[in-house]
Amino acid sequence: MKSNRQGVLVSAAPFIHVRESTASLMLLIITCLLPSLAWSVFLFGSDVLVIVGVSVASAMAAEAGLSLVRRPGTLMDGTALLTGLLIGFSMPPSVPLYIPILSSVFAIAVVKWSFGGLGANWMNPAMAGVVFSHVNWPGALNSWKAPRFLTGVDGVSSVTPLGLLRSASENVEGPPMDLLREAGYRISSLDKALTARLNEGILSGLGARLPEGYVDLALGIRPGSLGEMAGLFLLAGSIILVARRVVRWEIPAACALVFGILVRLFGTGSEPLFSGDVLFAFFTGSFLLVTFFCATDPSTSPMSRPGLLLYGSGVGALIFLFRRYGAGSEGSAYAVIIMNCLVSLLDSALPAARSRRRSVASQGVGN
Amino acid sequence: MTVIRTFKYGGITIPPKRLPIEYPVMTAFLPTDALIPLRQHSGAPARRVVEVGESIREGQLVGKAAGAGSSNIHSPIPGIVTSIQRLPDLQGGQVEALAVALEGSFDRLGRKPETFPWKGMSKHQILRTIADKGVVEDDGSGTPLFERLHDPKGTRGACVLVISCLESDPWNSSGLAILKERGEAIREGIAILQRGLSPVRTLIAVDDPESPFLDRPARTEPGDEGPSVEAVLLEPRYPQDLPALLKEALSGKKAPSEEMIVLTVGTVASVYDAVALNRPQIERYITVTGDAVKTPGILRARIGTSIGELLEECGGFSSAPECIVLNGPFRGSAVADLDFPILKTTKSVVALTSAETHRHRTTACLRCGRCILACPMRLDPSRLFKCIVRRQVAEAVSEGLGACTECGSCAYLCPARLPLVQAFSLARKGAFKAGAAGGKTA
Ligand code: SF4
Ligand code: SF4
Numbered sequence: 001m002k003s004n005r006q007g008v009l010v011s012a013a014p015f016i017h018v019r020e021s022t023a024s025l026m027l028l029i030i031t032c033l034l035p036s037l038a039w040s041v042f043l044f045g046s047d048v049l050v051i052v053g054v055s056v057a058s059a060m061a062a063e064a065g066l067s068l069v070r071r072p073g074t075l076m077d078g079t080a081l082l083t084g085l086l087i088g089f090s091m092p093p094s095v096p097l098y099i100p101i102l103s104s105v106f107a108i109a110v111v112k113w114s115f116g117g118l119g120a121n122w123m124n125p126a127m128a129g130v131v132f133s134h135v136n137w138p139g140a141l142n143s144w145k146a147p148r149f150l151t152g153v154d155g156v157s158s159v160t161p162l163g164l165l166r167s168a169s170e171n172v173e174g175p176p177m178d179l180l181r182e183a184g185y186r187i188s189s190l191d192k193a194l195t196a197r198l199n200e201g202i203l204s205g206l207g208a209r210l211p212e213g214y215v216d217l218a219l220g221i222r223p224g225s226l227g228e229m230a231g232l233f234l235l236a237g238s239i240i241l242v243a244r245r246v247v248r249w250e251i252p253a254a255c256a257l258v259f260g261i262l263v264r265l266f267g268t269g270s271e272p273l274f275s276g277d278v279l280f281a282f283f284t285g286s287f288l289l290v291t292f293f294c295a296t297d298p299s300t301s302p303m304s305r306p307g308l309l310l311y312g313s314g315v316g317a318l319i320f321l322f323r324r325y326g327a328g329s330e331g332s333a334y335a336v337i338i339m340n341c342l343v344s345l346l347d348s349a350l351p352a353a354r355s356r357r358r359s360v361a362s363q364g365v366g367n
Numbered sequence: 368m369t370v371i372r373t374f375k376y377g378g379i380t381i382p383p384k385r386l387p388i389e390y391p392v393m394t395a396f397l398p399t400d401a402l403i404p405l406r407q408h409s410g411a412p413a414r415r416v417v418e419v420g421e422s423i424r425e426g427q428l429v430g431k432a433a434g435a436g437s438s439n440i441h442s443p444i445p446g447i448v449t450s451i452q453r454l455p456d457l458q459g460g461q462v463e464a465l466a467v468a469l470e471g472s473f474d475r476l477g478r479k480p481e482t483f484p485w486k487g488m489s490k491h492q493i494l495r496t497i498a499d500k501g502v503v504e505d506d507g508s509g510t511p512l513f514e515r516l517h518d519p520k521g522t523r524g525a526c527v528l529v530i531s532c533l534e535s536d537p538w539n540s541s542g543l544a545i546l547k548e549r550g551e552a553i554r555e556g557i558a559i560l561q562r563g564l565s566p567v568r569t570l571i572a573v574d575d576p577e578s579p580f581l582d583r584p585a586r587t588e589p590g591d592e593g594p595s596v597e598a599v600l601l602e603p604r605y606p607q608d609l610p611a612l613l614k615e616a617l618s619g620k621k622a623p624s625e626e627m628i629v630l631t632v633g634t635v636a637s638v639y640d641a642v643a644l645n646r647p648q649i650e651r652y653i654t655v656t657g658d659a660v661k662t663p664g665i666l667r668a669r670i671g672t673s674i675g676e677l678l679e680e681c682g683g684f685s686s687a688p689e690c691i692v693l694n695g696p697f698r699g700s701a702v703a704d705l706d707f708p709i710l711k712t713t714k715s716v717v718a719l720t721s722a723e724t725h726r727h728r729t730t731a732c733l734r735c736g737r738c739i740l741a742c743p744m745r746l747d748p749s750r751l752f753k754c755i756v757r758r759q760v761a762e763a764v765s766e767g768l769g770a771c772t773e774c775g776s777c778a779y780l781c782p783a784r785l786p787l788v789q790a791f792s793l794a795r796k797g798a799f800k801a802g803a804a805g806g807k808t809a
Contacts, residue, residue: 013788014775015696015719020782021727025735077730118731248736298735303749 022118025246026078032237033085033293039220039230043147044093048226052088055100059084062108070113079118083107086126086294089227090286090333091133093145099137103129123340124300127290130333144223149188149216160223161185161284162268162323169270176280177213179270191216217283228286238292247296250305254312255291255319256282262320269324287319290332300340307346314339372619373602374612377743379776380604385540386656388577392544392665395653395680397469401444401671402708403429404454404464408509410436412462421448425474426647429465432498438511438711439501441647443669445471454707457693457700464708467671480644485559493563493642500641501648501711505633506608507535507694509712512634516563526626528566529617530557530635532573532580533601533608536695539715541652543575544665545632548652549639550579553632556639557596560630567625569596572613574603605697606774612743633714648711655681659688659718668709674716675705688718689726696724697775730783738777738787744770748777748787755794763794771795 041048063080074080084104091100107129115122134141144160159167165176168183181187194215203210216222220229228234241247260278267276268284282288295301295315302311315335322331406412413430417423423442430440446467456462485493498513530553534542546553561569571580581598601607601616610629617627633652640646649670656663661682668677674691678684692699693707694714738748746767754763771791778787 012701012786013692013696013698013773014779015690015692015699015701015724016779017725017727017784018780018782019725021725021784022730022733022782023727025733025782074730118733120731245737246735298733299731301734303734303736303739303747 023076023078026082028244028246029241029293030078030082030085032240033089033227035233035237036089036227036230036289037085039233040089040093040226043149043220043229044145044226047093051091051093051095051097051100051226052085054097055088055091055104056081056084058101059087059104059108062105063112066109066113074118077118080108080112083112083126083129086227086289087129087133089289090126090130090225092141092143092223092225093147094143095140099133099140102136103133106132118299121299121340123337124294124297126297127294127333127336127340131337134333146223147221147229149190149221150186150223161217161280165269172270173272174270175275176268176270176277177211180213187213188216188221190219190221214279214283217280222284224284225286228289231283231288234288234292238288241292241296247292248298248301248308250308251296251301251312251315252291254309255295255316258313258316259287259291259320260316262317262324266320266324281323285323286332290319290336291315294333295336295339300343302343302346304347307343310346311339311343314342371600371602372616373604374607374615374743376745377741377776378604378606378612379741379779380602381537383534383537383603384656385534385537385543386654386663386665388543388547388575390540390544390665392548392652392667393680395666395668395672395677397444397669398672398676399469400449401442401446401467401469401669402452402454402464402673402706403440403442403467403671404456404462404708404710405430405440406437406456406458406462407440407670407711408436408438408503408511409458410434410438410511413437413440415451415463415465417448417465419448419450422446422471423448423467424471426649428647432501432511435514436511438503438509438513439499439647440711441501441649442467443649443671444469445473457710457712475646480646482643483645485562485642488562488642490563490565493559496642496645497563497638500637500646502634502637502641503648503711505631505637505712505714506531506610506629507698507712507714512630512638515628515630516560523626525567525624526564526628528557528560528564528569529613529627529629530569530571530596531608531613531629531631532571532575532578533603533613533631534574535608535714536697536699537603537605538654538656538695538717540654540656540665541714542632543578544652544654545636546578546580548667549636552639552643553580553635555643556635559638559642560635564628566628570617571596571598572601572617573598574601574607576600606743606772606776609743609772609774611772651709651711651713653677653709653713654715654717656715657688657692657718658720658723659684659686661685670711671708673706673708674702677709677716678705678718684718686720689721689724690719692717692719697779698773727784729785732783732785735782737780737782741776741780743774743776744772746771748781748791749785752785752787752790755790760794760797768794 059080064075067074087104088100107125111128112125164180164183164185168179192212195210195212199209218231242249263276263278263281265274268281302308318335318338319332322334405415411433414433416431417429425445427442428439429442432438446469448465449468450466452464452466453461454464494513494516502512504510504512532542573581607613613629614627637648651668653666653668655677664681666677690701692701696717732749742748751763751766751768773788773792775788
């Protein structure tokens, strides 16, 4: 009677989904990074926007070009935007623009798409881009600029706290903050005022005292790359990501724990054994940015809980090793891509995850 | 009622979309044209026993069970068989359907039902009646109830009868409506089943603290208590209605030594109708809901009524539906044709808007692990999917594909919108045909 009755039943259940999609997850991560970007613009001026802008634009242009050829429609999933943003964030404020452009294109075109794009990543493209830039232009990536509030510092030749500590600690021992001060590292008046406030207000009641310098570190009032400045903003963003389960808590937890313990034991370079300055280590370099926003990229991290814990510990340990004994003062990106390469091993070789599956397989249909 | 129990691993908790318990249950108009497919159960289509042009009575047998999994089918209305059509089948393929035009008088409708003195019936007679009246399970499978209860060799040991008041998905409210409207029938139906099965215990699983059965699960007329019934409150969680998970939730840590026979309240109501009222299974409680429906409601409708008529009785659409789904968005099937009829296995008609479906284009797997955390069968759906995409179905089977219940929890949560369940379902069909499958038990 009715011809349209042919094949009208469609079995594509489930017909409903959570609101979250790949694009919305990426957008959430990007949103959590925006406060840091704003803070960075405030500290270094509008140059920051130009650097991050060209980095994002070139990443997206590369993605658009490649997705046209390989698999259409991946531009809007937000992953390229995030990659570009992270690369921009890893640049020093006075970097020549061709470096972020080339790094972003390298990250997308070579690292991301050589194995087929999202889902087939063998290492985090953003971190690979950062390593690429460090290898090719080590000089340009090591020239820093003093942020707002730090007055009286010679603009171009200023160094990051980690870099300064490295040269200052060659034959002296002591807490990193003291060494920095002796080496002529400047502390902003904002830090002095805030530290005094804190000490009088909250901390004196607790019998503790915060030395000067740490407020500067937490607020990013120190020379450093664009996105790593605002430690406190990064922490706040990461809390949102963990709460929304965009980021599996196992990675940053294991990473921070292992890194913290190692730093406590062996220090960042200047401290005597067993009295490392953990707070200093957390808020210098790109530790927070990398731990919470780069190492946690799900497509290049393991899936099982034991795998995640091991992976996070590995990243923490490697960051420590590179920072303490490596050639440069900063090796977080290397740490992440090395662990990325071990992910498939971690995923397939962990006995806990597999035996669970096998016991289910032998159970048969569950009813 | 100290601990509210649930199953151990995975699953999803989303706010229930069901209609509140005080929602009125309406009686749907009788269809002037009923469409009666000859397969409304799990097995082979029933054998047609009427011809075109034949005049039939309300409740008359029109299809006779043909083998295992098949079940009798009765006419929901009196009338004339006008044609034989072919309809798409929920299990794939097509099936014969009778078109019946309403004519003549109703034998049952509007008359006071007579209660049949079932207490004089033997176990065997009770089961026979259940088979005759075409009672199939209300859990979505459509298994003929007789086959579940029947124990020809007498091999069944002690069993526990579990009456599940859990809805099949968060949109469905039919179970609650049946509980509310037919409480006494269900209490009596439980007594009938206790007679037919002789369980050592009878449990009622409830996930709504307001359910009337929590306080008074069994009949309470003096001198007529019968075997006892205990109510157990569970946490509302999808897909707890799956028997395996329900058993896990009910038994807690210790695995029960007795077999658990899980039946839904809808099934129990049909048992009461068949045995105590001598009435074949021709009526359903259908939840008509979804944001696209103007006034959602629960309708008592005859089998064979078209879903379009039910939607019309609920005021039609308030906005354009993105899809219309039978039996719930998690496990149901979408229908494009509003003439499709209500079957014995239909529970709900859900018209979803795009704001509810959250469709997106599929991206590559993010390896976010949400599917693993959601799978109540403790599988790794992302891994299974990868195997299937690479055409390594045997590998997927060894990873536990056979245990997948196609509950859809994984695909619901997948941000990449991978068609996980479709892949599993297709692979299972193909895999089992090739005989490569392990683990599928009856
Ligand atoms: S559909 Fe299968 S694999 Fe997915 S959650 Fe349900 S049981 Fe697990
Ligand atoms: S939920 Fe989807 S995207 Fe996430 S791991 Fe599972 S299949 Fe991949």
